Amino acid sequence: MPKALILHSGGQDSTTCLAWAMKKFGRENIETISFDYGQRHKTELASARKICKKLDIKNTVLKTDVFKHLGKNALTHDLKMTTPKKALPSTFVPGRNIFFLTLAAAYAYDRGIHDLVTGVCETDYSGYPDCRENTMKSLEKTLSYGMDYQFKIHTPLMFLTKAKTVELIKKLGHLDLLALTHTCYKGKNPPCKKCPSCILRAKGFQQANEEDPLLNPTS
Amino acid sequence: MPKALILHSGGQDSTTCLAWAMKKFGRENIETISFDYGQRHKTELASARKICKKLDIKNTVLKTDVFKHLGKNALTHDLKMTTPKKALPSTFVPGRNIFFLTLAAAYAYDRGIHDLVTGVCETDYSGYPDCRENTMKSLEKTLSYGMDYQFKIHTPLMFLTKAKTVELIKKLGHLDLLALTHTCYKGKNPPCKKCPSCILRAKGFQQANEEDPLLNPTS
Numbered sequence: 001m002p003k004a005l006i007l008h009s010g011g012q013d014s015t016t017c018l019a020w021a022m023k024k025f026g027r028e029n030i031e032t033i034s035f036d037y038g039q040r041h042k043t044e045l046a047s048a049r050k051i052c053k054k055l056d057i058k059n060t061v062l063k064t065d066v067f068k069h070l071g072k073n074a075l076t077h078d079l080k081m082t083t084p085k086k087a088l089p090s091t092f093v094p095g096r097n098i099f100f101l102t103l104a105a106a107y108a109y110d111r112g113i114h115d116l117v118t119g120v121c122e123t124d125y126s127g128y129p130d131c132r133e134n135t136m137k138s139l140e141k142t143l144s145y146g147m148d149y150q151f152k153i154h155t156p157l158m159f160l161t162k163a164k165t166v167e168l169i170k171k172l173g174h175l176d177l178l179a180l181t182h183t184c185y186k187g188k189n190p191p192c193k194k195c196p197s198c199i200l201r202a203k204g205f206q207q208a209n210e211e212d213p214l215l216n217p218t219s
Numbered sequence: 220m221p222k223a224l225i226l227h228s229g230g231q232d233s234t235t236c237l238a239w240a241m242k243k244f245g246r247e248n249i250e251t252i253s254f255d256y257g258q259r260h261k262t263e264l265a266s267a268r269k270i271c272k273k274l275d276i277k278n279t280v281l282k283t284d285v286f287k288h289l290g291k292n293a294l295t296h297d298l299k300m301t302t303p304k305k306a307l308p309s310t311f312v313p314g315r316n317i318f319f320l321t322l323a324a325a326y327a328y329d330r331g332i333h334d335l336v337t338g339v340c341e342t343d344y345s346g347y348p349d350c351r352e353n354t355m356k357s358l359e360k361t362l363s364y365g366m367d368y369q370f371k372i373h374t375p376l377m378f379l380t381k382a383k384t385v386e387l388i389k390k391l392g393h394l395d396l397l398a399l400t401h402t403c404y405k406g407k408n409p410p411c412k413k414c415p416s417c418i419l420r421a422k423g424f425q426q427a428n429e430e431d432p433l434l435n436p437t438s
Contacts, residue, residue, distance in 0.1 A: 066283040070325055094328040094366045098321050102314050106289055109313040129367035138361040145357050147313045148348035 004115035004154075005108045007100060008032040008059065010047030012181050012201060013119030013157055016165050018051065019174040020156045021117045031058040031113075033104050038068045041187035050180045062103060067093060097130040098139055105143045105151055114150055121157040121165075133158055162204025170210060179213035190215065223334035223373075224327045226319060227251040227278065229266030231400050231420060232338030232376055235384050237270065238393040239375045240336045250277040250332075252323050257287045260406035269399045281322060286312060316349040317358055324362045324370055333369055340376040340384075352377055381423025389429060398432035409434065 004025045008014045021030050034048040045061060052059035070093075097120055104116055120131035129135060133155070140153040157165055169175055183201045184191035191198045191214065205212045223244045227233045240249050253267040264280060271278035289312075316339055323335055339350040348354060352374070359372040376384055388394055402420045403410035410417045410433065424431045 062285070063288050064283065064285040066281070066285060066322060069282050070322065094325045094368075095321050095362065098361060098365045099318070099325075102317050102321060103285060103289065106313040106318075130365035132364065135361060135365040138357060138364050142317060142354060142357040142361045143314065145351065146317045146349035146354040149313075 002031045002058075002111060002113055003029040004031075004117055005104055005111075005113045006030060006032045006117040007104055007119070008034050008048045008052070009119070010034065010044040010049075010051065010182050011119070012162075012178055012183055013121065013165060014048075015051055015174075015177050015181050016169040016172075017117050017119045017154075017156055018055070018057070019169050019172040019177065021154075022055070022057075022174075023172055024154075025115070027055065027057065031060065033107055034059060034061045035100055035103070036061050036063045038065060041182065043187055043189065044182050047180055047182040051177055054177070054180065060107070062107065064103070066099075067096075095130055097128075098135070101139055101153065102143065105147060108151070109147050109149055115152050115154060117154040117156070119157050120155055121160060123159060123161050161207070162200055163207035166204050166208035166210050170208075175210070176213055181214060183214070221250045221277075221330065221332055222248040223250075223336055224323055224330075224332045225249060225251045225336040226323055226338070227253050227267045227271070228338070229253065229263040229268075229270065229401050230338070231381075231397055231402055231423075232340065232384060233267075234270055234393075234396050234400050235388040235391075236336050236338045236373075236375055237274070237276070238388050238391040238396065240373075241274070241276075241393075242391055243373075244334070246274065246276065250279065252326055253278060253280045254319055254322070255280050255282045257284060260401065262406055262408065263401050266399055266401040270396055273396070273399065279326070281326065283322070285318075286315075314349055316347075317354070320358055320372065321362065324366060327370070328366050328368055334371050334373060336373040336375070338376050339374055340379060342378060342380050380426070381419055382426035385423050385427035385429050389427075394429070395432055400433060402433070 004021050006014065006018050006021050008018060018032065032048065032052055034045055036045055049059055101116060101118065108116060120136065122132050136153050136155055140151055143151045160168065169178065183197045185195040185197045186192045193202065201212065223240050225233065225237050225240050227237060237251065251267065251271055253264055255264055268278055320335060320337065327335060339355065341351050355372050355374055359370055362370045379387065388397065401408070402416045404414040404416045405411045412421065420431065
């Protein structure tokens with residue numbers, strides 16, 4: 001019986017969480033869930049699949065079209081989103097992580113899993129409020145009340161910079177997995193190196209004084 | 220600009236909430252949202268549409284297929300659901316109301332609406348944990364944190380029996396709307412009078428000493 005469910009986007013952060021969860025729970029005790037929500041770049045899902053295949057860890061893709069119906073936004077449409085919160089980036093979908101974690105919890109509930117792991121973090125990112133510690137703590141309580149079932153939401157990256165995240169996965173012995181991840185907002189591979197995501201990633205590696213295996217694949 | 224969003228299933232409870240919200244916010248200040256989630260009986264959505272049309276209130280139907288992908292359950296499939304919680308009824312979908320309210324909140328956010336109204340209640344019902352006061356209070360906080368936007372979740376029926384709910388809508392002058400609602404689990408109209416939902420509804424009217432306009436339509 002699995003003990004923990006990792007929300008896996010195929011990106012650098014959730015792959016680091018996967019490495020963290022392997023150490024904490026044991027590789028045989030974890031599984032992953034990814035969301036096919038109409039994102040522009042299906043390469044995210046391909047990355048998640050490749051990484052899990054390499055590690056021999058189960059990866060379930062849950063399809064949901066609800067964002068498409070909810071409204072236009074920059075992650076599912078090629079448009080600038082307008083929101084009442086001017087300070088938020090154009091990729092903002094209100095409450096997206098609450099939505100994903102609620103689905104993950106429902107999936108976990110049916111499988112007797114109590115531990116959820118997500119790569120949200122307060123640092124580096126552009127102020128998505130649903131990535132913050134207070135949202136996650138409150139959501140943990142909401143899900144536990146709402147399903148009458150004790151959940152623990154683990155957020156190992158919450159207060160780490162991107163550089164610290166690089167150091168963490170290296171320390172865990174899985175830096176090589178990052179060669180299979182996807183980061184570029186433009187969906188390019190090799191990455192464009194110019195979009196905010198590519199720049200943020202590069203800065204992290206630079207500060208950690210490491211080479212990004214995605215840019216210099218050896219395998 | 221609307222001020223409140225009512226989650227409207229087309230049933231007795233959410234129709235009572237609609238009458239309550241008309242009084243509290245004014246008919247011109249409210250709109251409704253219904254979810255097309257693959258329920259067995261589309262007649263629920265037809266009821267919501269008819270009621271809102273009669274009142275000249277906007278009704279948005281948000282389609283989501285995620286429950287279908289999440290797993291089998293008695294509301295979307297004609298099967299008995301097995302869950303780890305034996306005490307819960309077979310129609311239980313873990314976290315369903317959290318999911319619906321999160322979607323409603325995202326919809327409300329984009330429209331500058333802060334007030335959400337839902338017909339969940341602790342009484343009469345069969346112990347769905349996501350209908351309880353503690354879940355709703357916690358969810359209100361989670362959504363407000365997660366969207367950095369103050370939500371208020373109104374639950375006017377939380378501690379009312381079905382009889383009190385009948386009395387409430389009568390007092391609000393809208394008992395007649397119940398002729399357009401849908402309750403029967405078997406999807407029948409006229410209702411089957413035998414399923415748990417029909418029995419619960421009948422008991423409420425009996426205790427309130429009122430006739431159900433659904434059974435004796437006059438218009």
